[in-house]
Amino acid sequence: MIINGIFLPFPLFVLSVGTMLLLASVTLHRSSRLSFSLGLLTLVLATVMTYYPAPIMPLAATQTLFFADTWANYTAALILLSASCIFILSWQDVTQRSARSADEYALLLLLGALGATAMVFSVNYMPFFLGVEILSIALIGLVTFRSRHTQKGLEAAMKYLILSGVSSAILLFGIGLSYSVTGSLVFEFSTAGHETGTGIAAAASIMVLSGIFFKLSAVPFHMWILDVMEGASVPIAGFIAVVPKIGIFSALVRYFGSEPVTPFLHNTMSAIIILTILGGNLLALCQTSLIRLMACSSIAHVGYLLIAFYSPGHFQSDTMVLYLAAYTAATLGTFSIIQAFVSPEGLQRSTISDWKGLFFTHPFLAVAMTAMLLSLAGIPPTIGFFAKFEIAASGLEQRHYILLTALIVGSIIALYYYLNIIRLMTTPNTSLNIGQNKKTNLTIYSTVFILTLIVFVGGIFPSFFMNSIHPALPSTRAEYLQSHIPLP
Template sequence: MIGHDIFLPAPLPVLSAGTMVMLLAIAWRRSVIRSLVIAVVTLLAALVSVTHAFGTPPADGTGLFVQDRWAIYTAVLILLSVLCIVFMSWRDLVRDAAHPTDEYPLLMMLGTLGATSMVFSASYMPFFLGVEILGISLMGLIASRHYRFAQATEAAMKYLILSGVSSAILLFGMGLAYGVSGSLAFVPPVAAAGFAPSMAQVATVMILAGMFFKLSAVPFHMWLPDVMEGAPPPIAAFTAVTAKIAIFASLVRYFGAGPLPPFMQGVIYAVIILTIMGGNLLALCQNSLTRLMACSSIAHMGYLLIAFFSPGRLQGGAMTVYLVAYTVSTLGVFTIICACAPAMRQDGNRITAWKGLFATNPLPATAMSVMLLSLAGIPPTIGFFAKFEIAGTGVELQRDVLLLVLVIGSIIGLYYYLNIIRVMMNGGAAPSLPIARQPQPELTALTIVLTIIVIMGGLFPGPALYPLLPATVKTMPARNLTGTPPEAPIMKTAIAPPAL
């Protein structure tokens, strides 16, 4: 029985119990449908329990987990994104009887458990365990593409090696941080009294480098396009969305919402510029839609880092809205890609294979156009409002160079997003991309729901987004360099709550 001195957010035991039930069910008798149903039930139960917890948090703040609005918000976003990815995977898993893949939903549940553990972490121990659980499950999921086995295995090996190196750097930094501060609390050690500041700075930079690799920020980005191209489309979405939400939430948790340490200002500044420009310029060179989405994901992490680097009244609202916009739009693109999975097996997901899609399949073509316009930040989509919020954080703190880079990057992104729409509109009535002819109601319904969210979030951002964002009024309190929270939070939303 859990005592009152132990605090545990309810989604973690719920996901753990669901994973154990699935493991026992697989050991008893293999059934992909049953495993998928258990996964859906587990995710829904975790969503219902996301605001609950076992025990009470220690008054001195020395617990392993924390449960505030930022943690709840990002956990909800992770659970909803995984639920969408399960529905993306449903058709291929159920109808491919020749290759039973019960381990697929099991690994996905393990990855979800790791990602959720990361966002609730208040200590290095659960955070690192979450990182490794997520990374190990991703390796198995990336290699599960049996119809392109060589490419999937190569992608999994690349992720294994590079992820292992980044985890080693991250763990080394945590060890140094513990040596400097004598605490496993999830806060930077840069202001620990009585120790050499250089050692604290080295520890902080190493932890930041490990997080930047997981976030695929430049110059730690080269693994993402290869991994996403080799992985199945739903797992590419899992890598680009769920894993990114978890690590970005942890990054914000670690450094708090206040000003960053002075010695890190220039480093973060350079990383943001390189990430935005590098991701967009790399996307210009891609012929594969999945690789293009990987490079696009790199650029969007750069946009998010602008809000992370700009503490102020608009910071919390900008980060929460942009995470929703990026999540919904990216999941929408990969949902449509999953509907075209048979063609992808033949042509490697070339952009030119989408030629003429508007002529014979207007629904997926229209939905894809809406998602791409949202990623480009074009009204009336949610992406426009989200990018406007990010720009607002830069204007508030006069980040002129970063705003200029944001504009230039958005213009470059507009070119390659609109190019895909142009390809879909060309070609007359003879498209080269044969959409799957089997009934796929789950993908159709998911596409419609995500498209409605993208449009309604852009047309009515306040009423549409406020009920979806439990963290927008205020997220976490800002930290000063010693990790002590001030009396009042500084992160507030720019979205006004709807009138009652």
């Protein structure tokens, strides 16, 4: 019999098999080097598989679980590359200081990548919710790895456990209400119609979106992210800032499809976007910790992304594609540089004032950090400038003038705290030293160099960059149901 379709997308299949192999490896023979090598190899193979899409064989028209279109493959590739970067940053750090737990650390990282990847391929509430919970449980374990050195890790994990549980309950209740209205678990935002619809339908949409916005850390659902990122180790803080946001945002776009937001949510969406942009940037002004500042920065960038999501039109696809890439490269680059200053005992230079004089002691890292901060601020010649320009173009096309005003005000506020870090790095100070050994520095330097290259190449040659990664928006429900190959 000729098999003309698959049940799981290739990247998800590779991740699932790799996770089971890693679990078996941990059970049979503990070896931190073997565990990290197997985990990294799994991520690399899964990334390669995103370039070989295959048709998904549905169970039935109303029981579709996954769909592998260009949007899913693109966001999955971003997640897998980000997770690979976190693996590289964590390798020496974990194997040196936590040798007995390195196997579980690698397994949890791979599980987190599996959960996030499941979300981007999901077109059904069931695998989507399972992906959310797999990622959440993995994050709880990863955050607590720092509790052996400080109580902040345990406290952060407890906060995330409680708040994540509440948000998951809200999300699950919304899914139940949606099923009661439509009789299907397939993503279909017409739960609330494109009119107000029934009270139950409206409540279902609001509760599902509330759960999604919590995972995105959009204001006012952001209260967890600052403490959780500060309590986690530096690589895991970078993981939290990037991987869950890509997965959840991809699912959010899939949930709405290419259709505009239903009318009864217009004012709510606008308010959340404005609060997220201004709230994230204003919170950043109050921070003395670089990790907490980056957490606030991630909140603000979610707001910028939501402008593109809220502005369907000619620019929407390019905007979301470019901005996700720009945010991922700059954020991972920043955390890679922070990781270079973590001592063998796990102590890190978390205060912003600790970065004084970096240009005089470590010029390469200073230049790289400047590139990352300028990209996050949206200053040329970095990729962040064109990404933010596309955001403005998409909002202007839909005449979202209030949102564009929030974008401008938020960007001006962000300039202050980003440029303040650059100012401190140019102030003479000879006491700044890298805490890791030369082998670790070489690994981190290589990672930082590649990410810096992406930031500058994307800024200098944006058209080349866009042509190489240009995927379409997610298919609508009708399109992906029609494109499925029927069962033999």
